[in-house]
Amino acid sequence: MFRWIFISTLLLAGQAVFPANTLRVCKSCPANSIREAIRLASPCDTIFVESGTYKEGNILIDKELTLIGRGQPVLDGEGKTEIVTIASNHVHFEGFVIKNVGTSYSQDRAGIRVKEATEFYVKGNRVENAFFGIYLQKSKNGIIEGNEVVGEAKDEVSSGNAIHLWYCDNVLIINNKTIGHRDGIYLEFVNFSTVQGNYSERNVRYGLHFMFSNDDIYRGNTFHDNGAGVAVMYSKRIGMFSNHFEENWGPAAYGLLLKEIHDGQIEGNTFQENTVGIFAETSNRIVYTKNQFIQNGWALKISGGCQQNNLTANNFIGNSFDLAVHSAGTDNKFDGNFWSDYAGYDLDKNGIGDVPHRPMKLFSYVVSKTPESLVLLRSLFVDILNFSEKVSPIFTPENVVDNQPLLAEST
Amino acid sequence: MLKILKYSFYDLIRSRWTYSYGGFYLLFTLSLLWLSNDLSKVVISLMNVVLLLCPLIATMFGVMYYYNSREFTELLLAQPVRRTSIFLGQYLGVAGSLSASWIIGVGVPFALYGVFGSEQAGNFAMLLFVGVVLSFVFSAMAFFIALKNENRIKGFGLAILAWLFFAVIYDGLLLLSLSMLTEYPLEKFSLIASVMNPIDLSRILILLKLDVSALMGFTGAVFRKFLGTGLGMGVAFAVLLLWVVGPVMGIRRVAVKKDF
Amino acid sequence: MPHDTFLIEEMISIHHLHKAFGKNHVLNGVDLTFDQPGIVAVLGPNGSGKTTIIKSILGMVLPDEGIIKVQGEDIKGKWLYRNQIAYLPQIARFPENLTVAELLRMVKDLNTGTAHDSELIEHFGLHDFLDKRLGNLSGGTRQKVNLVLTFMYDSPIIILDEPTAGLDPISLVRLKELINQQRMKGKTILITTHVMGLVEELADEVVFLLEGHIHFRGSLQLLKSQTGEGNVEKAIASLLERRDS
Numbered sequence: 001m002f003r004w005i006f007i008s009t010l011l012l013a014g015q016a017v018f019p020a021n022t023l024r025v026c027k028s029c030p031a032n033s034i035r036e037a038i039r040l041a042s043p044c045d046t047i048f049v050e051s052g053t054y055k056e057g058n059i060l061i062d063k064e065l066t067l068i069g070r071g072q073p074v075l076d077g078e079g080k081t082e083i084v085t086i087a088s089n090h091v092h093f094e095g096f097v098i099k100n101v102g103t104s105y106s107q108d109r110a111g112i113r114v115k116e117a118t119e120f121y122v123k124g125n126r127v128e129n130a131f132f133g134i135y136l137q138k139s140k141n142g143i144i145e146g147n148e149v150v151g152e153a154k155d156e157v158s159s160g161n162a163i164h165l166w167y168c169d170n171v172l173i174i175n176n177k178t179i180g181h182r183d184g185i186y187l188e189f190v191n192f193s194t195v196q197g198n199y200s201e202r203n204v205r206y207g208l209h210f211m212f213s214n215d216d217i218y219r220g221n222t223f224h225d226n227g228a229g230v231a232v233m234y235s236k237r238i239g240m241f242s243n244h245f246e247e248n249w250g251p252a253a254y255g256l257l258l259k260e261i262h263d264g265q266i267e268g269n270t271f272q273e274n275t276v277g278i279f280a281e282t283s284n285r286i287v288y289t290k291n292q293f294i295q296n297g298w299a300l301k302i303s304g305g306c307q308q309n310n311l312t313a314n315n316f317i318g319n320s321f322d323l324a325v326h327s328a329g330t331d332n333k334f335d336g337n338f339w340s341d342y343a344g345y346d347l348d349k350n351g352i353g354d355v356p357h358r359p360m361k362l363f364s365y366v367v368s369k370t371p372e373s374l375v376l377l378r379s380l381f382v383d384i385l386n387f388s389e390k391v392s393p394i395f396t397p398e399n400v401v402d403n404q405p406l407l408a409e410s411t
Numbered sequence: 412m413l414k415i416l417k418y419s420f421y422d423l424i425r426s427r428w429t430y431s432y433g434g435f436y437l438l439f440t441l442s443l444l445w446l447s448n449d450l451s452k453v454v455i456s457l458m459n460v461v462l463l464l465c466p467l468i469a470t471m472f473g474v475m476y477y478y479n480s481r482e483f484t485e486l487l488l489a490q491p492v493r494r495t496s497i498f499l500g501q502y503l504g505v506a507g508s509l510s511a512s513w514i515i516g517v518g519v520p521f522a523l524y525g526v527f528g529s530e531q532a533g534n535f536a537m538l539l540f541v542g543v544v545l546s547f548v549f550s551a552m553a554f555f556i557a558l559k560n561e562n563r564i565k566g567f568g569l570a571i572l573a574w575l576f577f578a579v580i581y582d583g584l585l586l587l588s589l590s591m592l593t594e595y596p597l598e599k600f601s602l603i604a605s606v607m608n609p610i611d612l613s614r615i616l617i618l619l620k621l622d623v624s625a626l627m628g629f630t631g632a633v634f635r636k637f638l639g640t641g642l643g644m645g646v647a648f649a650v651l652l653l654w655v656v657g658p659v660m661g662i663r664r665v666a667v668k669k670d671f
Numbered sequence: 672m673p674h675d676t677f678l679i680e681e682m683i684s685i686h687h688l689h690k691a692f693g694k695n696h697v698l699n700g701v702d703l704t705f706d707q708p709g710i711v712a713v714l715g716p717n718g719s720g721k722t723t724i725i726k727s728i729l730g731m732v733l734p735d736e737g738i739i740k741v742q743g744e745d746i747k748g749k750w751l752y753r754n755q756i757a758y759l760p761q762i763a764r765f766p767e768n769l770t771v772a773e774l775l776r777m778v779k780d781l782n783t784g785t786a787h788d789s790e791l792i793e794h795f796g797l798h799d800f801l802d803k804r805l806g807n808l809s810g811g812t813r814q815k816v817n818l819v820l821t822f823m824y825d826s827p828i829i830i831l832d833e834p835t836a837g838l839d840p841i842s843l844v845r846l847k848e849l850i851n852q853q854r855m856k857g858k859t860i861l862i863t864t865h866v867m868g869l870v871e872e873l874a875d876e877v878v879f880l881l882e883g884h885i886h887f888r889g890s891l892q893l894l895k896s897q898t899g900e901g902n903v904e905k906a907i908a909s910l911l912e913r914r915d916s
Contacts, residue, residue, distance in 0.1 A: 297625025320625035381582035422766035
């Protein structure tokens with residue numbers, strides 16, 4: 001938290017130190033184009049852009065300026081260029097509608113690019129029909145807040161990410177909406193950053209995507225109906241708190257995909273009606289706690305090579321399968337969760353079932369071998385199979401067991 | 412036929428079997444609702460129950476009714492009535508009274524808990540529908556088997572076997588063949604195989620309500636098309652209808668040829 | 672129905688009737704006509720085909736070969752002709768949860784013509800039972816209900832399958848009265864029975880079946896004179912003996 005106060009202070013301080021002027025941009029103003037206004041402005045000036053449509057091609061902001069759109073002025077790139085490029089520190093860019101960035105396969109064109117800058121503040125803009133929406137490269141100590149990036153992506157190849165960060169540090173991405181792109185928010189080599197309160201929907205790949213990024217936090221985001229909700233790959237010490245992962249449906253659709261990540265914390269998230277709630281591959285020392293898994297196809301799939309994970313105080317409610325563990329993993333713990341299909345009893349009334357619970361059903365194993373057998377879900381025969389396996393486990397890993405299953409949902 | 416239906420329905424609706432069957436559902440549903448106070452959970456529990464119990468009871472009831480009314484049937488046969496009317500009337504009486512027990516037994520508690528107008532109304536309607544269809548299918552099958560077999564014990568045994576086959580054995584064989592044939596494309600096979608069994612078919616209708624998230628995990632295009640669109644529902648409804656019509660045609664065919 | 676119409680056509684005619692149940696050939700080309708009013712006793716040992724003939728006439732058993740006509744009409748695939756036949760089945764079992772009144776209404780729903788059930792209810796003293804469920808009736812009462820059902824229509828043909836089985840003496844007397852009344856009305860009545868006394872008492876004619884063939888057909892007098900025996904029981908026995916030798 002402190003670092004955000006620090007940034008804000010810096011931004012304010014930057015404006016306070018220099019004597020600042022204001023400029024207006026409108027059709028009948030002395031400066032009737034944004035380019036012209038930027039050319040005329042001195043560092044620390046504020047440019048107010050009145051409503052209207054501005055077709056100026058690429059607009060380069062290379063001074064420490066504040067640009068504020070009044071009445072949602074439209075910057076139209078006519079499908080030909082990248083539109084706004086911020087290439088200076090201390091830029092505040094707010095209140096614009098940016099549309100029609102051309103798709104290019106040779107360059108990553110963006111609606112708003114922040115290029116090797118610090119202390120930037122991009123707020124309350126709407127980016128429509130862009131290849132990349134907001135693109136941050138080698139920048140740090142900035143805020144991306146309350147923007148809406150809406151596209152009509154059809155496939156991964158012909159679309160870019162809504163908010164894209166590459167080699168960035170200490171960025172706050174907060175309360176944005178990202179819809180219809182490749183990834184909603186993409187972070188590559190991004191450290192010490194926070195992704196909070198964003199909403200991602202209908203992105204063809206991931207709602208949020210971490211690559212080679214460490215020590216980041218995302219919290220309170222909602223991921224709805226994306227190719228997959230969130231993918232965290234090759235990253236360390238990522239905190240994932242209080243997010244919602246909903247209705248991510250499809251053969252490769254996950255609420256959360258973990259791949260080669262270590263030392264993460266997954267706490268207080270809700271996974272509801274996803275084909276797979278969490279799919280974890282080679283992920284170690286992760287704590288899963290206080291999460292809700294509700295009516296997913298598979299609440300949690302743990303693939304080979306996952307070790308020392310600890311799953312506790314989670315609620316598993318009405319999932320088709322609670323748990324699928326592909327290989328016998330070594331020292332993962334599953335104690336102290338609530339499983340809605342736990343059929344044991346609690347004679348000593350301590351709230352903990354007296355009989356251990358085996359959350360991995362035989363049928364879960366069968367389906368992993370023969371996916372088509374899923375049509376037999378909830379059939380009597382499968383119930384009998386599961387029951388006999390429960391009595392004497394043969395196929396399912398013996399150490400996948402909750403020794404202290406809860407009788408009531410953990411709160 | 413309607414006259415026979417009317418009187419056999421009168422007869423059955425007052426029988427203690429019907430009362431106990433309906434009473435069981437009533438108590439069961441009420442206690443589930445009372446314990447969990449959550450419509451959706453109870454709907455899910457009942458969906459598991461309906462697949463097991465409705466076919467079993469319909470099978471036993473159908474066979475029992477046929478054999479118990481054997482002598483009365485002879486009396487009816489001597490009346491100026493068409494043969495098929497007698498058996499179809501009796502069959503519809505059985506299926507109708509079973510369905511009435513089911514609908515009242517499950518419906519009244521749910522109505523009391525205000526299912527209509529809640530978001531569970533759709534699932535609940537599906538539940539009722541599946542119960543009714545399964546009652547019709549399996550009592551028809553039972554009637555057909557009983558008509559074919561003079562020997563009560565044999566008829567009863569065969570009917571239970573038929574139930575067991577559709578409820579358990581069929582799925583076992585299907586699972587076995589699926590796991591033995593993994594190197595072949597099995598999409599269509601598994602779909603067609605499930606459609607061939609009325610219990611599986613009803614189960615898939617229920618899965619479409621409860622486990623869409625899991626079903627959407629299928630990679631196959633046929634599957635996704637079948638399960639993900641109205642097509643699946645449409646085909647399932649049509650085939651379920653065939654599952655009623657088929658045994659009924661069987662009843663007609665046997666009834667016309669049989670000596671009493 | 673006036674008497675003379677009964678005589679214009681044969682009430683029942685059976686031509687060349689064959690019936691086998693599996694390998695068991697029950698009827699082997701039976702020809703039989705009933706054109707006179709009166710009581711015909713259909714006799715024969717168990718398995719001789721008595722019941723099969725009766726059930727064939729009623730359309731309950733479907734012949735392998737042969738033609739059966741009732742009042743001149745081939746009955747194959749027909750059912751309305753059964754309006755002309757009253758049938759008393761051997762065993763009376765009814766839907767347990769219907770009342771007597773409902774059962775009567777049901778049979779009335781199925782038949783055309785006017786029912787004379789109230790007189791018969793009177794006759795058998797069934798009034799108090801009308802609202803009782805059939806499942807709660809004693810066997811005797813049930814048989815009385817059975818009789819009401821049989822005789823409540825003025826059908827020209829009456830078929831009684833072992834009518835005395837399970838009847839108490841009083842009802843037996845009542846039954847005989849009823850049968851005689853019907854004979855007076857000029858009806859064709861077929862009775863199968865093992866009780867030779869009943870044959871002696873009621874029958875005008877005897878049809879004796881053996882192994883699917885008609886072994887004897889004729890009046891009681893003819894039977895006695897042909898066999899030289901004084902009563903039906905012995906006459907039948909001697910028919911059987913003669914065949915064996």
